[in-house]
Amino acid sequence: MRETEVLVVGGGPAGLSAAIEAASFGAKVTLMDSDLALGGQLIKQTHKFFGSKNERAGTRGFKIAEELFKELKEREENIETFTNCTVTGYYKEDGVVSCVKGEDEYFHVKPKKIVMATGAQERIIPFPNNHLPGVYGAGAVQTLMNVYGVVPGERVLMVGAGNIGLIVSYQLMQAGVKVVGIVEAMNKIGGYWVHAAKVRRLGVPIYLRHTVKEAIGDRFVEGAVIQEIDEKFQPTGNEKKLDVDIICLAVGLTPTCELLWQAGCKMSFVPQLCGYVAQRDKNMRTSHPDIWVAGDAAGIEEASSAMVEGRIAGLGVVKALGYGAPEEIQGRLEEYHMRLADLRGGEVGAKIREGIALCSVESWEV
Amino acid sequence: MDEKEKLFNSGILTGERKGAIKPPKELWETKKNGLVVIECPQRIPCNPCHTSCPTGAVKPFEDINDQPQIDYEKCTGCARCVAVCPGLACFVIDLTWGAEDKALIKLAYEMLPTPEEGQVVDCLNRFGEPVAKGKVVKITEPMKDKTLVVHVEIPKDLVMDIRAIRVV
Secondary structure (H helix, E strand, O other): EEEEEEEEEOOOOHHHHHHHHHHHHHEEEEEOOOOOOOOOOHHHHOOOOOEEEHHHOOHHHHHHHHHHHHHHHHHHHHEEEEEEEEEEEEOOOOEEEEEEEEEEEEEEEEEEEEEEEEEEEEOOOOOOOOOOEEEHHHHHHHHHHOOOOOOOOOOEEEEOOOOHHHHHHHHHHHOOOOEEEEEEEOOOOOOOOHHHHHOOOOOOOOEEEEEEEEOOOOOOOOEEEEEOOOOOOOOEEEEEEEEOEEEEEEEOOOOOHHHHHHHHOOOOEEEOOOOOOOOOOOOOOOOOOOOEEEEHHHHOOOHHHHHHHHHHHHHHHHHHHHHOOOOHHHHHHHHHHHHHHHHHOOOHHHHHHHHHHHHHHHOOOO | OOHHHHOOOEEEEEEHHOHHHHHHHHHHHHHOOOOOOOOOOOOEEEOOHHOOOOOHHHEOOOOOOOOOOOHHHHHHOOOHHHOOOOOOOOEEEEOOOOOEEEEEEEEEOOOOOOOOOOOOOEEOOOOEEEEEEEEEEEEEEEOOOOOEEEEEEOOOOOOOOOOOOOOO
16 A cells, blocks of 8 residues: 555645645655646636735735745655545544545555645525526636636626635636626625725626525526625515626635544534634644644635645644654744734634634643 | 715725825825825735835834835835735825826726727726726836736826726
8 A cells, every 4th residue: 555654635725835844854745636736726816915925925826836836846756746636535443545546546545644735615505596507606717717718708796795706706807707796795895805996996886785686597597686685684675687697606615624524533613714624733733643734624714824824734744753853843833823823913814813713722632 | 884884895995094095295296206095994914015115115014914004205106016916906196297187197907908008098986987088108017927007197186086997
């Protein structure tokens, strides 16, 4: 059976960062991603990132992915990469992981330590006809447009004014697609105000306290009805029909955590982090002594924090494996913890701070 | 919630706020090359306007979540922050530009088609409504990263309204 010191599951911003950090101390890393290419959501992000210089603020997401790939390449003697390879199971009895590469190559790996950086899944909301072709998740729209260069349609209703809804609206406009409107159930936009201002000044209306009532169409989306809702999210009767061929859902993500459940990690339901997440210590170790978690799988947040969390998990793993000088590792950890605290410091980070407090433990040692 | 607050909550600036204030009038009216106008009223973890500023006009952040604060004396209107800001929230407005009733706005542009120097474009307000025509004076790409900084001559009385252009 194939053996490895560190298995990193997921090659997005968190997984790449964890792999790079662990390999830089000499650990032998196996990095697996179910997609055809590494980079996770980063490769679809054509907008510039926020944060500080350390998080490469002002750089477009896909450029950040390129920089991470470069770092990965510099450590290639310590990192073996598998793409188009899905980790399908974790067997508690012997710590063996099952994987499927492509459609029919099935094999097992026995890692000493695992970093679960499995990312997130998009949420869907129920409404009549939401099964019609033309109803997309925002991630799918981004993949079509920004990875494959295909416009999804001509006229879009965006559902949700969080950062993803706002950013994807802007990217749709960059691709020449008309964004007819954005509906948001809350009484204020959930994403950064500046992202909203960016689409507003290009003429996109944002309907607060509105939701999609139904999709119109027989075989595909030919329109949408939006409706106003009150503070209890009940319809007020105020409806509007929009001429659209795409309904794009940007109504949130939920952490992908099946493998963590399988491994028997202690889980908590934390609404602030958008679902079930593994309880973790400061360095992202779960209740399972050989499993760490990082990125959206540990709670839905920004890619900038995912990258720092990945670094922290990577360091946690090498520390446990006995690589590197303890004081050097400690120094780096402290720096990363400071960066994370900065990123989560403001009002927009308040929810994240609350959520993390609900699933953090001081130490797993007894 | 009043109408103004509701508008603000949907991404429309309604009057001055912390992180979105006008430069001091006297200095602004005489400063060649213009002064920065930043519209970043929400505390978010972001500081490239400061780290990219070559003159220190965008003051150091105590906390990365702070709204930007500006030392207008130091601002040269270079528009580097305009090119760098991930929120496209920085503008430079030069009130000394051209004829008495004109001004120059330098704004970030990331759409297609790209304008050409000398071209007349629609100038849009914060709602995206065309409120004037403006002539593109100059186009630069300071960071060589596809974010263009477009210099547009606009009516002086609309400097606090116009925030985008549409190439027609």
